[in-house]
Amino acid sequence: MIWNEEFETLPREQLEILQLKRLKDLVERSYYRVKPYREKMDEAGIKPEHIKSLADLQKLPFTTKDFLRDNYPFGLFTVPLDQVVRVHASSGTTGKPTVVGYTKRDIETWAEVMARALACGGVHRGDVVHNAYGYGLFTGGLGAHYGAEKLGATVVPISGGQTKRQIMIMQDFRSTVLLATPSYALNIADTMADMGVDSSKLSLRVGIFGAEPWSDNMREEVEKKLGLKAIDIYGLSEIIGPGVSMECIEAQHGLHIFEDHFMPEIIDSDTGEVLPMGEEGELVFTTLTKQAFPLIRYRTKDITRLIAEPCVCGRTFVRMEKITGRTDDMLIIRGVNVFPTQVEHVLMGVEGVEPHYQIIVNREGSMDTMEVQVEVSEQLFSDEVKNLENLSKRIQAEIKDLIGSTCKITLVEPKTIQRSEGKAKRVIDNRNL
Amino acid sequence: MKVDQLAVFLENKSGRLAAITKALSDNSINIRALSVADTADFGILRLIVDDTDKATRVLKEGGFTVGKTDVIAVEVADKPGGLARVLSVLHEAGLNVEYMYAFVEKSAENAVLIFRFDDPDIAITILQNAGIRILTGQEVRSI
Numbered sequence: 001m002i003w004n005e006e007f008e009t010l011p012r013e014q015l016e017i018l019q020l021k022r023l024k025d026l027v028e029r030s031y032y033r034v035k036p037y038r039e040k041m042d043e044a045g046i047k048p049e050h051i052k053s054l055a056d057l058q059k060l061p062f063t064t065k066d067f068l069r070d071n072y073p074f075g076l077f078t079v080p081l082d083q084v085v086r087v088h089a090s091s092g093t094t095g096k097p098t099v100v101g102y103t104k105r106d107i108e109t110w111a112e113v114m115a116r117a118l119a120c121g122g123v124h125r126g127d128v129v130h131n132a133y134g135y136g137l138f139t140g141g142l143g144a145h146y147g148a149e150k151l152g153a154t155v156v157p158i159s160g161g162q163t164k165r166q167i168m169i170m171q172d173f174r175s176t177v178l179l180a181t182p183s184y185a186l187n188i189a190d191t192m193a194d195m196g197v198d199s200s201k202l203s204l205r206v207g208i209f210g211a212e213p214w215s216d217n218m219r220e221e222v223e224k225k226l227g228l229k230a231i232d233i234y235g236l237s238e239i240i241g242p243g244v245s246m247e248c249i250e251a252q253h254g255l256h257i258f259e260d261h262f263m264p265e266i267i268d269s270d271t272g273e274v275l276p277m278g279e280e281g282e283l284v285f286t287t288l289t290k291q292a293f294p295l296i297r298y299r300t301k302d303i304t305r306l307i308a309e310p311c312v313c314g315r316t317f318v319r320m321e322k323i324t325g326r327t328d329d330m331l332i333i334r335g336v337n338v339f340p341t342q343v344e345h346v347l348m349g350v351e352g353v354e355p356h357y358q359i360i361v362n363r364e365g366s367m368d369t370m371e372v373q374v375e376v377s378e379q380l381f382s383d384e385v386k387n388l389e390n391l392s393k394r395i396q397a398e399i400k401d402l403i404g405s406t407c408k409i410t411l412v413e414p415k416t417i418q419r420s421e422g423k424a425k426r427v428i429d430n431r432n433l
Numbered sequence: 434m435k436v437d438q439l440a441v442f443l444e445n446k447s448g449r450l451a452a453i454t455k456a457l458s459d460n461s462i463n464i465r466a467l468s469v470a471d472t473a474d475f476g477i478l479r480l481i482v483d484d485t486d487k488a489t490r491v492l493k494e495g496g497f498t499v500g501k502t503d504v505i506a507v508e509v510a511d512k513p514g515g516l517a518r519v520l521s522v523l524h525e526a527g528l529n530v531e532y533m534y535a536f537v538e539k540s541a542e543n544a545v546l547i548f549r550f551d552d553p554d555i556a557i558t559i560l561q562n563a564g565i566r567i568l569t570g571q572e573v574r575s576i
């Protein structure tokens with residue numbers, strides 16, 4: 001179902017007229033109301049009146065996470081604090097978090113795009129939505145919550161953790177939709193297996209999974225284990241939270257970006273140059289309608305490409321391919337770029353390998369070493385040494401095919417790799433780079 | 434004529450073997466025979482116990498990866514040449530031994546050899562035709 005037929009199927013020419021109008025307004029607001037933005041644009045020699053077409057967006061300077069940190073906590077808000085009805089913050093792994101603010105209308109916009117996203121993933125009124133995204137400063141829980149309510153679904157605001165209890169509640173409430181990070185969805189599936197609860201005892205139909213990159217092989221695994229259709233959702237707190245883009249259940253290929261609110265660009269992350277349609281690079285967003293905390297050309301560090309071809313679902317919004325990784329997560333091992341999702345893809349392709357893995361990077365002398373820890377499931381296990389050794393060698397060879405360098409495969413006992421209740425920690429990098 | 438053997442995956446870190454034997458003894462399960470195959474990276478514990486099903490359950494609950502395999506137990510006199518004779522029979526028949534281990538019966542003067550073959554049924558026929566005594570699961574469990 002299309003939640004907002006009028007906007008989601010807007011012909012491209014009309015969409016662009018709307019985008020330009022909103023872009024002009026955004027640049028004006030940012031320039032005149034926020035000193036750091038004004039300084040940045042002055043430095044680049046750009047004035048709001050220079051924005052005459054959508055192509056002029058490229059003249060504007062990028063916004064980076066560092067710029068947000070420099071203006072911590074409220075320095076980039078374009079409205080007085082008495083108009084900000086909520087703040088969220090992303091957990092910075094180092095130092096201060098990134099703070100984002102919302103006016104009353106921003107909260108409504110967020111609920112709107114999130115309702116669109118859920119509808120896009122096949123959720124509708126009458127669904128019981130088990131929302132296992134974390135509630136709190138993280139945008140996942142509340143963002144999904146407001147959207148599901150707007151859609152008219154029944155929301156179970158369970159948040160993360162207490163997995164056994166979650167399973168009981170999903171059973172008792174006959175939840176039809178699960179919202180979670182993909183790694184937590186797997187944790188739920190494994191806990192179900194431990195409890196002897198078969199997916200047929202649950203009523204789940206759709207899983208809306210996001211907030212971390214995951215491979216297509218992982219998708220198959222979760223779909224099989226939980227007996228549902230797994231749909232990818234994308235968002236980041238800086239832009240609004242979940243609901244920036246969403247895979248449609250019809251195509252399950254590429255995530256429609258809600259372009260009337262969020263304008264995407266793909267750039268070469270080294271040169272900053274905008275790449276032609278269809279090429280892979282870093283995703284950049286400009287928030288066209290956000291009031292309290294708008295962003296101009298924000299570099300997400302997520303790697304993807306845009307798909308301009310029309311979609312079977314009827315939406316006219318451009319699609320972005322499933323995120324393959326983040327420039328942040330990208331490991332450079334002996335000069336080769338490696339994304340954890342690539343390793344995941346290999347592992348999931350080996351029959352019997354559990355979707356729990358960890359990558360450990362060390363530096364021995366001047367040499368980078370990569371170790372991949374894989375849990376030995378019953379299906380993989382053998383009483384013969386050579387079979388396990390062959391398994392290690394096979395995984396090692398497939399990873400080498402993909403990334404060109406040899407890694408060490410360590411087989412570990414089941415359930416020794418830490419289970420996720422939110423975002424999974426896939427990489428331990430012990431190098432001091 | 435086949436004997437149930439349990440195999441348990443051992444991560445290469447200290448205390449894992451002790452954890453297994455403790456889990457078994459806490460549940461009054463007796464180990465009849467045991468062997469560890471060790472590599473630089475991991476180990477495989479193979480053991481024969483008096484109650485295979487219970488041991489499987491206990492170890493799985495303890496979070497271990499457990500597999501069950503058929504092995505063959507052969508009894509030979511505990512004196513020089515006992516093992517050599519069995520091995521030469523197997524060799525002449527062209528049978529490949531995946532692995533083996535041995536233990537000595539506490540009451541008698543006999544040794545028990547545990548063999549793992551790709552095809553245990555053919556091995557049984559060959560050993561029996563050569564007049565070698567094969568122990569049943571019941572016999573091994575009650576040693």
Ligand SMILES: [Zn+2]
Pocket residue numbers: 248250251256311312313314315
């Ligand atoms: Zn579509």
